[in-house]
Amino acid sequence: MYRASRLDGKLDENTxxxxxxxxxxxxxxxxxxxxxxxxxxxxxxNKIITKNEASKILSALEKLKKENFSIKSESEDIHELIESLVIKKAGMQAGGKMHTARSRNDQISLDIRMKIRDDINILCSCLLDLIETLVSLAEKNQGTIMPLYTHLQQAQIGSFSHVLLAYADALFRDLDRFYVTYGRVNESPLGAGPIGGTSLHIDRQSTAKMLGFKGLIENSIDATGSRDFVAEYVGQISILMTNLSRIAEDLIIWSTSEFSFIELSDKFASTSSVMPQKKNPDILELVRGKTAQVIGYQMGILSNLKGLPSGYNRDLQQIKISIWPASKIAISSLLVINAVLKTMKINDQKMKMAIDSGYSIALDIAEYLVKKGIPFRIAHKIVGL
Structure with missing residues (x-):
């Protein structure tokens, strides 16, 4: 449809x-x-279109909410497809005015921001649920003693509760990062046009208010051509997934027969196709694997942005490919880790046995000698012998 204004003929299928x-x-x-x-x-x-024209456009748009949009279309993108369907339903005289004082450039920035806003809300809800689970487990396991590890070697004695709250603290920071990011995402680019606004008298504040934005992106070049908010959002997801991956790694190690600190529910494990004794933590391994995938999305976004000139460039289309799956992976990872934690069994006896067979109290002994007046470096040497 857009090509009819300037270019002759249709695009061939491959193009x-x-x-x-x-x-x-x-x-x-x-x-x-x-x-x-x-x-x-x-x-x-603003009296740019009539009441009758607005009514026809709005009626057509409302019907499109029930539409199952097919990926088989002669339209280049969803904006062109929706406009063509509105024109088909409302007629060219009315539907052809819907795109007045607007460009696909401010349109796509708007759509992405609205989608990210909703995804952040879902992520924050899932994060709060997971934090609640961790705090609840920590409360129940204040007396569950276990070895704490550095370099995957026994270091000191602590409680399982302490470990769980460490996870919760990290996730609270993730929650805070998303909260701050939401504020930067929640600004409307609509009305910025292709790059330099419009000569028509419009009210950007009105559309921003209707769509729930806290304010406007004032600069039209920035509004249409910048995607740093996307890089920030997927960057926050990358940090979240890294935290979840580390939790998953701990649970994987602790569920091995060598540790047996926890036992995963059968609902969140799988077996081998040939070895009947296996109970594999595949769900947790996939959290690790999908973390690498999300980090790849972040690198793709930054690589896309680094060489672009000011204003909108079609390269930005490829960024969308990274946003939606990153959101889905993070949400699903939060849900499955929450379920794993809620259903796993904790073997406190195995944790105690690991302490009894190791040297986790070495620092406590050294510090006991310090209290008796022995210099720490000498006490360190005495205990280490």
Whole structure:
């Protein structure tokens, strides 16, 4: 549809497939519709379109909320597809005015920000659930004594509760990072146009308010061409996944027959196709593996951004490919680790036996000698002999 204004003929199939982002854009279809509804209302409020035209556009958009958007389309992206469907339903005289004072450049930035806002809310809810589980387990295991490790060697004696609260503290920082990121994401780019705004009298504050944004991205170049907020968001997911991966690694080690500190529920383990005795922590191993995948997404985003000139460039289309799966992986990882923790069995006797067979109290003995007046370095040498 857009090509008809300037270029002759249709794109050939291979070129369309190369250009198209429809398969990724299904994730933001609902946000594109909501943004279009707000934009239409603003156009009517500012007497750019009539009440009848606005009514036809809004009616068509509302019907599209129930649409199952097919990845087979001659449209390059979800914006073009939705506009073409609105025109089909509302007619060119009304539907053809929906895109007035707007560009795909501010449109896609809007859609991404709205999607990320919702994903952050889901992530924070899942994080709070996991933290609650950890605190509850910690409360129940204040008296569960276990060896604490550095370099995967026994270091000191501590409690299982202490370890669980260490996880909770790290996840609280993740929660705080998402909270701060949400504030930067929650600014509207709509109305910035392709790069330099519009000559028409519009009200950017009105659309921002309708869509729940706290304010505007004032600079139109920044609003349409910047994706640092995406890099920040996926970066926070990368840190979260790294924390979850370390938790998963601990649980994997502790569930081995050599440690047996915990036993995973059968619901969160798998067996071997040939070795009947195996109970493999595949779920936790996949958390580790998917962490590497998310870090790869972050590197892809930064690599994409580093060489771009100011303003919108089509390269930015490829960033969407990294956002949606990163969100899904983080949400699913939070859910499965929470379930693993809730259902695992804790073998406190095995933890105690590990302490009894090691030298975890060596530092305590050295510090006892210090209390008797012996210099620490000498006490360290005496205990180490």
């Amino acid at each position: 369309l497939n190369f250009l198209s982002s429809i398969s990724e854009d299904k994730e933001i279809a609902i946000y594109d519709i909501l943004g279009s509804q707000a934009h239409t209302l603003m156009l009517f409020e």
